[in-house]
Amino acid sequence: MASPSHSVHIIGLGSIGSFVAHSLRSLPTPPPVTLLAHRPALYQEFASRGWKLGLRLTEDGPLQEKAGFSGELLAKTASTDPIHNLIVAVKAPATVSALEPIKHRLGRHSTICLFQNGMGQIDDLNERIFPDASTRPTYMFGIMRHGVYMRSPTEAILAGSSGTASLGIVDSESQESRTSQAEFLMDILIRAPCLHCERVQWADLLQAQLFKLAANCVLNPLTAILDVRNGSIKENSGLWPLHERLLQEISAVFRNLPELRSLPIDRDLFSVSSLQSVVSDTIDKTAQNSSSMREDMRKGRATEIEYINGWILRRGKELGINCETNASLTQLVLAKSRIGSNAGAR
Numbered sequence: 351m352a353s354p355s356h357s358v359h360i361i362g363l364g365s366i367g368s369f370v371a372h373s374l375r376s377l378p379t380p381p382p383v384t385l386l387a388h389r390p391a392l393y394q395e396f397a398s399r400g401w402k403l404g405l406r407l408t409e410d411g412p413l414q415e416k417a418g419f420s421g422e423l424l425a426k427t428a429s430t431d432p433i434h435n436l437i438v439a440v441k442a443p444a445t446v447s448a449l450e451p452i453k454h455r456l457g458r459h460s461t462i463c464l465f466q467n468g469m470g471q472i473d474d475l476n477e478r479i480f481p482d483a484s485t486r487p488t489y490m491f492g493i494m495r496h497g498v499y500m501r502s503p504t505e506a507i508l509a510g511s512s513g514t515a516s517l518g519i520v521d522s523e524s525q526e527s528r529t530s531q532a533e534f535l536m537d538i539l540i541r542a543p544c545l546h547c548e549r550v551q552w553a554d555l556l557q558a559q560l561f562k563l564a565a566n567c568v569l570n571p572l573t574a575i576l577d578v579r580n581g582s583i584k585e586n587s588g589l590w591p592l593h594e595r596l597l598q599e600i601s602a603v604f605r606n607l608p609e610l611r612s613l614p615i616d617r618d619l620f621s622v623s624s625l626q627s628v629v630s631d632t633i634d635k636t637a638q639n640s641s642s643m644r645e646d647m648r649k650g651r652a653t654e655i656e657y658i659n660g661w662i663l664r665r666g667k668e669l670g671i672n673c674e675t676n677a678s679l680t681q682l683v684l685a686k687s688r689i690g691s692n693a694g695a696r
């Protein structure tokens with residue numbers, strides 16, 4: 351039997367959580383994987399399907415089923431068993447509420463790997479779930495460049511085989527003595543088939559997070575407000591002055607972030623023109639995608655805006671940088687979410 355420190359729990363059993371769970375159970379010697387369901391209906395669905403998860407590479411690809419998962423229903427579980435390795439794949443605004451019911455099982459012995467868009471979730475966890483720095487888990491962050499969606503609650507579709515992920519230990523320089531416990535989770539994620547995960551050092555991870563954030567700050571709110579696919583954001587020249595203003599604010603915030611001072615990161619990487627190239631490249635690679643924010647809006651779900659443009663606003667305020675264009679887009683997204691979307695119109 352595997353040691354408890356070599357088991358993995360997954361919270362957020364949507365597209366990314368299911369994909370990661372499936373990939374881990376596809377390893378030649380898979381670790382025990384426990385799926386943490388927050389809704390009884392989802393728990394029942396898994397139970398009735400014998401705790402199997404399916405994955406297809408594209409809509410028409412063959413169904414690859416993986417079995418051997420165990421599950422817990424969060425509302426019902428009275429477990430106090432420690433959780434050593436936790437993968438978090440809920441949407442950013444649900445991070446704190448998702449970890450609340452299991453916080454007594456998490457601590458210094460735990461490694462938490464967040465696979466999410468946006469930034470600021472770890473600050474929220476530190477403030478609201480783990481206020482005592484001496485008992486905090488080790489954090490890892492994964493940047494997903496795969497496109498995944500669910501066909502049913504137990505079947506995920508991977509849109510293509512060219513996706514990749516970058517994975518690193520957060521702030522590893524300041525928690526050097528603790529990073530060894532993260533090695534188990536790091537190792538199995540790097541080896542998991544389909545994930546195509548590369549390991550990166552903290553400075554490279556932070557740089558990649560900021561690049562991804564810049565692309566999300568332009569693409570996500572504009573596609574959601576205009577209700578268009580990603581490619582339209584570049585084709586529509588009427589939007590170019592707005593891209594420029596957004597990126598000027600984002601560049602000013604990135605270049606002044608105090609956490610970059612001690613890291614070997616060249617601040618010119620965050621010039622407006624460099625960020626423009628990142629955004630343009632992301633649009634080219636995802637032109638046919640319907641962004642996650644547009645999809646959230648169409649389905650009447652909370653968006654991740656507070657962790658995308660909202661993060662720029664918070665950091666801009668701290669640094670005394672005016673971010674009124676990002677503020678206006680944030681307000682528009684929040685206002686449109688309140689009105690409700692014209693779901694199903696397209």
Ligand SMILES: NC(=O)C1=CN([C@@H]2O[C@H](COP(=O)(O)OP(=O)(O)OC[C@H]3O[C@@H](n4cnc5c(N)ncnc54)[C@H](OP(=O)(O)O)[C@@H]3O)[C@@H](O)[C@H]2O)C=CC1
Nearest residue numbers: 362363364365366388439440444447448466467494497498
């Ligand atoms: N899908 C993709 O291709 C990509 C996604 N990402 C990012 O990955 C992250 C995850 O996205 P994705 O998998 O698509 O999102 P999904 O909405 O598919 O999955 C999120 C899951 O979390 C569950 N959940 C919500 N609240 C809680 C809670 N309190 N406790 C436990 N589970 C909860 C949801 O359940 P339910 O809604 O059923 O209640 C849902 O199953 C996001 O940050 C996203 O931006 C990044 C790149 C690509």
Ligand SMILES: CC(C)(CO)C(=O)C(=O)O
Nearest residue numbers: 569636639640641642643
């Ligand atoms: C890169 C992009 C914009 C791809 O659609 C994305 O991350 C998202 O939709 O959230």
